[in-house]
Amino acid sequence: MTDRYLDPHQARQRTPTTYEDLLGDAIERAFAAGVHDLAGLVERLNDSGLASPSGKAWTEAIYREEMATLGA
Template sequence: MSLDRYLQPHQARRRAPTTYEDLLGDAIERAFAAGIHDLPGLVRALNGSGLASPSGKAWTEEIYRQEIAALAA
């Protein structure tokens, strides 16, 4: 079986991630590693991480949903 048939990790990437995207990903990974798997807990972890939301306001569930949707577009 040829491994080149499988998706490469960055195959779908259109551009390199920004510093903000890297920091957001790192904060989300730290939350998951700490056993946080629910949205309210993730929002609390993001607020405790020191990484501001794009608007500079505290993270809320709605801001998180909007930001992840925007990044996925």
């Protein structure tokens, strides 16, 4: 029997999309590089080549909106 409190995906409703996987990877790389502020994270996302959902450059507002959408 699996302990539900040790399941890292217990709240997952579906498998992540390729875009969500790539976004998560880019965010993890930024954190691993010591970036822990929103401005730095947005800069790293733009440097990564991963486009925002609108295809525009990442901004703090676009990042916040995307996180709210993905977290809903």
